Amino acid sequence: MNLELLESFGQNYPEEADGTLDCISMALTCTFNRWGTLLAVGCNDGRIVIWDFLTRGIAKIISAHIHPVCSLCWSRDGHKLVSASTDNIVSQWDVLSGDCDQRFRFPSPILKVQYHPRDQNKVLVCPMKSAPVMLTLSDSKHVVLPVDDDSDLNVVASFDRRGEYIYTGNAKGKILVLKTDSQDLVASFRVTTGTSNTTAIKSIEFARKGSCFLINTADRIIRVYDGREILTCGRDGEPEPMQKLQDLVNRTPWKKCCFSGDGEYIVAGSARQHALYIWEKSIGNLVKILHGTRGELLLDVAWHPVRPIIASISSGVVSIWAQNQVENWSAFAPDFKELDENVEYEERESEFDIEDEDKSEPEQTGADAAEDEEVDVTSVDPIAAFCSSDEELEDSKALLYLPIAPEVEDPEENPYGPPPDAVPTSLMDEGASSEKKRQSSADGSQPPKKKPKTTNIELQGVPNDEVHPLLGVKGDGKSKKKQAGRPKGAKAGGAISELL
């Protein structure tokens, strides 16, 4: 992507609605892959729908779970997805084949799954009423992360941008920073509100670039910190947030917050109505409020990794928010320049002369010198936006796109068929057979799917009658609240109480 050429004439955030992605299933959660080329959407019928963002069409559907998919994460190379469903199962999927690689059964519902940003062998899982767990996929082992106060197990966690540290937060506002490899505590602080009242941590989100992260707390304030300052403050430190973002007028509680791809903007989805608030991180001012359909509730918000595009989920539908398409008129001719206001034009003396007597001799030497430069037409430059500061090259084996099969409705009627005396055509070389695995399905028999390995994760002291928040209140067979994306009827709730 030639981002230098893409001079954005608007701001770097979306300004209006730009359509929806509609599929049969009701969407619950969505996440972009690392490049923003594919959007994975978890649905309430257990399916994962992968959208090709370039064409806004469905690239693949994985029938992943029986129960609603509540959390998704792409691996760094784009080949794998890890998903969690409301029946406490975490699975890893191979995106190209749609096969399940491994499954883990937890005793309580899963709030979040996240791949280690640099090591897709490790997955962070946040089960309800439990300390966060780090899974190692290769040997199916798990490590329970230390928590601050054993009596409070409403803990959320997140890897930092590079996966060096894990940040955890509990219902008493205490944030712990643990080293990923050793789980040693390297820093901690407590978020207080008002005059030393504590507030529960609802989520921790890191930006894709830079060291900033935000904490969404129950007191409806979004606090933005710099990760480096947290580490400097050490244990029981008292770091000051860079920004405190809130909606003072309506005291809006926030459902989901995230950073823009470059980390300069923060979007927060309201938990009360279908509205997205966008702030500029460095200044802390509110720059935009995007309003969706009235009466709908937001379930998830995701910002595209590179472009000023946001995807939000409400009422089972994914809405896309993008910039106003402004035509860049100065691009249409090499010497066009856009003006903001009218300018009085002053003619030159020689403006309308047929032969320009005032024109100076054209510079010859400059052009010739340029023509002798060596030109390199083959080596490809890595795209800066996709590279991290600690990595040199883009991953050449990464999966950015899924192979597309054109939908064939009827075989074409061909009145201009081969003439009777045509040269008989020989069969195509089975050099094509190597391409077979790239072609989509409906291509003859497939090898029998191998059964994925299922591991039961035992966690001490975790209650086994918890119900995922998406499905309703604990102890309820039927949910009283009308939440978007709730599965039809009470089947899911009933099934869970059977399993447990």
Added chain:
Amino acid sequence: MATEHPPAEGAQSALSSATQREEKPQKPNYAVKLTLTGHSAAISSVKFSPNGEWLASSAADTLIIIWGAYDGKCKKTLYGHNLEISDVAWSSDSSRLVSASDDKTLKLWDVRSGKCLKTLKGHRDFVFCCNFNPPSNLIVSGSFDESVKIWEVKTGKCLKTLSAHSDPISAVHFNCNGSLIVSGSYDGLCRIWDAASGQCLKTLADDGNPPVSFVKFSPNGKYILTATLDSTLKLWDYSRGRCLKTYTGHKNEKYCIFASFSVTGGKWVVSGSEDNMVYIWNLQTKEIVQKLQGHTDVVISATCHPTENMIASAALENDKTIKLWTSDC
């Protein structure tokens, strides 16, 4: 039908390559390996498949023929268009072809079965040029109706129509990561578009505005090669709008002749010409390093194999053959 030629025949002999063998090859020594006959009218375009196995050719006889790249045997003939075909292009996995025809449609073909999978309708005049993007989920086409259309492969729908130029469009091409499209037109302009939004990003124009007959990105997407109907080929650095190299000596004043980068051995620029020869220039020094003789009409298309030092060239109706040339460097 393919006829085998002994190595030395038909090619203007280059200096003996044995004495020239230093670290950098100075000149190629392309010689005819095979001549392929089969089309019954002027050929419009030849393209190697990305996996190097096949060569596809389109012609005014409304047919597309797929040949083996190494043995020159005719493998398949694709029927379906009812008017002349101007261009054909491969998908990145070499499994599909798209063709552009005077019947105002493009057709998407499955190579193995030879069936037409989709017909893309929407242009209001001859469709002249077409290409896949690298992920091969989009097709770009340029037409005499002065517009560039972007189509979705999966559904065959036209996703965007760009009012690109004020004259017929002679060439369209995606860059190597599919984010940009370049279009060239008889109005003398080359325009670069953002593939995702359809926004025009840049326009390149030369003094005098000679009609642009061909345009394509370099393999790394940093430069653009343009051919204009004043017998000139130019290599541009489009981000700065500067012409870096100029290649002349051939004749191109009437037809939209395809040109190509040859990067498998030495770095050359290859083009057909209206004096019935294939011209090869040194990319850096701009001098003509070889002229391939053998065709008996305008060489309309010249293309390079993705991995071997092989060139395929095709000519108009007095000739109707495709020639495969190979070289040591």
